[in-house]
Amino acid sequence: xxxxxxxxxxxxxxxxxxxxxxxxxxxxxxxxxxxxxxxxxxxxxxxxxxxxxxxxxxxxxxxxxxxxxxxxxxxxxxxxxxxxxxxxxxxxxxxxxxxxxxxxxxxxxxxxxxxxxxxxxxxxxxxxxxxxxxxxxxxxxxxxxxxxxxxxxxxxxxxxxxxxxxxxxxxxxxxxxxxxxxxxxxxxxxxxxxxxxxxxxxxxxxxxxxxxxxxxxxxxxxxxxxxxxxxxxxxxxxxxxxxxxxxxxxxxxxxxxxxx
Amino acid sequence: xxxxxxxxxxxxxxxxxxxxxxxxxxxxxxxxxxxxxxxxxxxxxxxxxxxxxxxxxxxxxxxxxxxxxxxxxxxxxxxxxxxxxxxxxxxxxxxxxxxxxxxxxxxxxxxxxxxxxxxxxxxxxxxxxxxxxxxxxxxxxxxxxxxxxxxxxxxxxxxxxxxxxxxxxxxxxxxxxxxxxxxxxxxxxxxxxxxxxxxxxxxxxxxxxxxxxxxxxxxxxxxxxxxxxxxxxxxxxxxxxxxxxxxxxxxxxxxxxxxxxxxxxxxxxxxxxxxxxxxxxxxxxxxxxxxxxxxxxxxx
Numbered sequence: 024x025x026x027x028x029x030x031x032x033x034x035x036x037x038x039x040x041x042x043x044x045x046x047x048x049x050x051x052x053x054x055x056x057x058x059x060x061x062x063x064x065x066x067x068x069x070x071x072x073x074x075x076x077x078x079x080x081x082x083x084x085x086x087x088x089x090x091x092x093x094x095x096x097x098x099x100x101x102x103x104x105x106x107x108x109x110x111x112x113x114x115x116x117x118x119x120x121x122x123x124x125x126x127x128x129x130x131x132x133x134x135x136x137x138x139x140x141x142x143x144x145x146x147x148x149x150x151x152x153x154x155x156x157x158x159x160x161x162x163x164x165x166x167x168x169x170x171x172x173x174x175x176x177x178x179x180x181x182x183x184x185x186x187x188x189x190x191x192x193x194x195x196x197x198x199x200x201x202x203x204x205x206x207x208x209x210x211x212x213x214x215x216x217x218x219x220x221x222x223x224x225x226x227x228x229x230x231x232x233x234x235x236x237x238x239x240x241x242x243x244x245x246x247x248x249x250x251x252x253x254x255x256x257x258x259x260x261x262x263x264x265x266x267x268x269x270x271x272x273x274x275x276x277x278x279x280x281x282x283x
Numbered sequence: 284x285x286x287x288x289x290x291x292x293x294x295x296x297x298x299x300x301x302x303x304x305x306x307x308x309x310x311x312x313x314x315x316x317x318x319x320x321x322x323x324x325x326x327x328x329x330x331x332x333x334x335x336x337x338x339x340x341x342x343x344x345x346x347x348x349x350x351x352x353x354x355x356x357x358x359x360x361x362x363x364x365x366x367x368x369x370x371x372x373x374x375x376x377x378x379x380x381x382x383x384x385x386x387x388x389x390x391x392x393x394x395x396x397x398x399x400x401x402x403x404x405x406x407x408x409x410x411x412x413x414x415x416x417x418x419x420x421x422x423x424x425x426x427x428x429x430x431x432x433x434x435x436x437x438x439x440x441x442x443x444x445x446x447x448x449x450x451x452x453x454x455x456x457x458x459x460x461x462x463x464x465x466x467x468x469x470x471x472x473x474x475x476x477x478x479x480x481x482x483x484x485x486x487x488x489x490x491x492x493x494x495x496x497x498x499x500x501x502x503x504x505x506x507x508x509x510x511x512x513x514x515x516x517x518x519x520x521x522x523x524x525x526x527x528x529x530x531x532x533x534x535x536x537x538x539x540x541x542x543x544x545x546x547x548x549x550x551x552x553x554x555x556x557x558x559x560x561x562x563x564x565x566x567x568x569x570x571x572x573x574x575x576x577x578x579x580x581x582x583x
Contacts, residue, residue, distance in 0.1 A: 133485040
């Protein structure tokens with residue numbers, strides 16, 4: 024629970040505990056002169072679930088865009104195998120003309136996965152996120168939470184070793200959000216991917232993660248980092264544990280310090 | 284003057300009033316037990332326009348019967364039943380089926396013109412959506428198609444291409460092309476940035492992006508374009524036939540003939556037929572769009 028800046032020197036590889044995603048003194052200045060990120064360094068190891076918490080507009084999402092290759096950093100580097108990254112956007116971003124099943128098939132289709140493999144993987148993913156029975160529904164017929172499940176399942180089909188989450192549950196009501204937090208953790212445990220999660224909710228950050236980074240406002244930079252000491256599986260009641268509250272309070276304090 | 288002179292409880296206003304009152308009470312108050320819901324909804328939907336139609340026909344009869352011109356003669360407006368009978372060959376020597384064969388020709392011209400416009404329009408829109416330079420080079424001319432007065436262009440087309448089928452089809456294509464290009468292009472560009480990014484993340488090429496993202500996203504707008512152009516294509520066929528006095532005897536040709544020979548019954552019949560043809564085209568594409576997109580698209 025000490026505030027430090029983690030620097031990972033090792034090159035990403037697949038070994039347990041080794042970094043699969045590495046930010047190395049990453050900075051991003053947009054063409055219009057806005058400095059979104061400055062000197063961000065941290066790693067996400069295999070088996071880790073890392074959360075970056077910060078206020079809206081602090082450049083958290085830019086971090087994921089740089090990791091995935093949608094944007095390039097203007098200084099420093101991101102090291103990650105981009106051939107297979109799970110990326111869940113803020114908005115479910117489904118194709119409205121495709122049914123649930125066909126939406127979940129999309130990435131497999133784009134990667135030309137053989138038909139029988141795809142069928143098996145898609146059916147598996149549908150079961151994992153609890154959408155059985157809704158295969159033939161269209162996105163417009165689903166609730167916000169179910170759309171997010173489709174979005175998750177779509178990436179799960181590819182079994183990516185790294186999952187990027189860009190405030191995926193921010194628009195949902197609290198009950199749905201908490202349930203999806205728990206389900207995402209179950210998937211994390213089961214599938215063994217490394218997760219990088221962006222949120223502005225401290226409770227969500229602490230509940231989900233092995234490690235929490237606090238980001239300051241523009242230009243975004245890591246001001247404090249915390250290890251979360253709880254073991255998995257984490258139960259919903261953990262949110263009311265005194266240690267949980269204490270850690271949340273510390274992170275809250277760090278966030279306030281960074282924004283005054 | 285007849286219209287304003289009608290007492291408030293004349294047959295047509297009472298009919299219209301009943302229809303509207305029925306619609307109002309049906310949705311707010313108790314439901315008449317004897318009529319099943321399907322029949323009732325059909326009545327509330329069709330009742331008001333039907334009442335307007337009946338009122339219009341009654342006004343037409345009254346006008347044709349009682350209104351005289353300043354010289355005290357009856358006006359040239361025929362009775363509705365004269366118009367109906369001229370569909371089957373008029374009393375004044377026109378042959379039975381003349382209008383129907385003209386309708387068939389106009390149908391063919393506008394259909395072929397529309398199909399060509401759809402193929403060209405969608406192709407151009409796709410090319411414009413894929414390369415900015417194609418859009419900037421050709422879009423001004425697409426606008427030109429829309430703004431040039433078609434009436435001024437038609438005689439020129441006649442001079443260059445003759446008065447036959449192909450010249451008339453060309454008129455249809457010119458008049459129908461623009462809405463297809465603009466609507467399809469708008470639709471192709473309607474896919475959201477984040478949806479494009481999904482495809483970028485998974486290494487999709489131009490063709491995959493076009494067929495799996497842009498074209499499906501464009502369907503609602505594309506079919507709206509088809510719908511608008513379908514009506515325009517019928518107008519193009521009529522205008523072509525109207526200006527090319529020689530050549531195939533289609534509806535436009537007949538309209539010219541009937542107006543020069545002062546035969547209002549047939550003239551009105553021809554106008555009604557061309558309007559109906561336009562409506563059939565329009566409805567067809569509306570139906571096709573709903574079939575393709577109603578399951579997922581909630582018109583925004």
